[in-house]
Amino acid sequence: MDVIDLKVVDAVARHGSMNKAAAELNTVQSNVSTRIRSLEDELGVLLFQRSAKGVQITPAGRRVLPYAAKLSKLLSDASAAARDDGKPSGVLEIGTLETTLALRLPLLIARFAKAYPEVRPLIRTGTTHSLIKDVIDCKLEGAFVAGPVNHPELQVETVFHEELVLVTSRAVHSLEALKAIAQLKTVVFRVGCSYRQRLDGLLASIGTLAPEPLEFGSIEAIIGCASAGVGVTLLPRGVVANAWKDGLVAVHEIPQAFSQVETVFIRRIDGHFSSALTIFLDSVHADSEARSLNVRRLA
Structure with missing residues (x-):
């Protein structure tokens, strides 16, 4: 296995096509197919499943991909370091x-x-x-x-x-008031957002739980939903300052264990x-x- 082998694997995985990978690498499809086949023979495992619709990477191929990315980045860094004056x-x-x-x-x-x-x-x-x-x-x-x-x-x-605050509609006057809301919902960013985890912990600490959260991709959408009473959220104070000043939402301070990030x-x-x-x-x-x-x- 060499650098070119890893570059070929990466290109084929990204395109799902030997032909498209060959075009990117400025070569012909037969060269790409031969390299992949030779590498599979060397390793003793299939890296791609072939079909009439193209190629699909196998679990073994996926395990190789991170090394291709790291090596490509290492070579790029070496070139950048040489030119960086x-x-x-x-x-x-x-x-x-x-x-x-x-x-x-x-x-x-x-x-x-x-x-x-x-x-x-x-x-x-x-x-x-x-x-x-x-x-x-x-x-x-x-x-x-x-x-x-x-x-x-x-x-x-x-x-x-940052200081995080609980953001709700103006109808909610305190953290304790959340307990009285039937089917309380949270409005959050998608899975992987650390603020989301803190919000779940905060609600659990006051004795209430929210069902499956509503996920949005922008701050504006999350604040808009909180303002309309769709659900509650956790955001940095500075992010929500203008909406609070304009009377669109209510902002509640929360215990330091959850607020400081x-x-x-x-x-x-x-x-x-x-x-x-x-x-x-x-x-x-x-x-x-x-x-x-x-x-x-x-x-």
């Missing part, structure tokens, strides 16, 4: 929670893009679970997720401290830390420290 350039591809993007990053990204026009930021949103997986699988250079995170392949640094930045320990990412994170830390200083002055 300290001047930020190229693509900066990072992930973030929807709430962090809404609350913390817009101005920082705008300032960074203006200061370093040769860098193209690509921002992907997801849940803590999905973003951790994408960083481990070398699909992202790093990501902002909810802490704590403990993984042997990841470097973790705290960047923000850290946003951390994660990246692979063995990855190349580009100049673009280094400078962007420096600006993130500076902004976070400035906010904390302002809070202490107002206290």
Whole structure:
């Protein structure tokens, strides 16, 4: 098995087609088929099931894929490290929670893009679970997720401290009032969101449980449902501040065990830390420290 073998496996898995993989790799289908067949003979297992509709990766093939991604990333990092002379350039591809993007990053990204026009930021949103997986699988250079995170392949640094609050319709006046709501529902992001887990814990602590939650893909939809009385949710205070100020929702403080959360930045320990990412994170830390200083002055 060599580097080219792994690249071929990755391309065929992504396209589900030998022909399309060959086009991407700038070769002919027979070369791709021969490489896959030779690799299967070498390993003694089938990596793909062939059919008239194309190819489908087998469990053995899926176990190989992460190594293809890691090796591809390692080669890319080596090339980037050789070219990186300290001047930020190229693509900066990072992930973030929807709430962090809404609350913390817009101005920082705008300032960074203006200061370093040769860098193209690509921002992907997801849940803590999905973003951790994408960083481990070398699909992202790093990501902002909810802490704590403990993984042997990841470097973790705290960047923000958030206070979570319970968000409900204005008809709900206290946490205790939730017990009187028949068929209480929660409105949350999809599975893998750490705020969702905290909300379940909070409700359990006051002696009430919610049925299967309603899942949404945007902050606006979640706040809108909470405002309309469809259900309750847990969000950072800053995210919901405008909706609360406008009288659209009620905001309830919750016990510290559930309210205090850290946003951390994660990246692979063995990855190349580009100049673009280094400078962007420096600006993130500076902004976070400035906010904390302002809070202490107002206290």
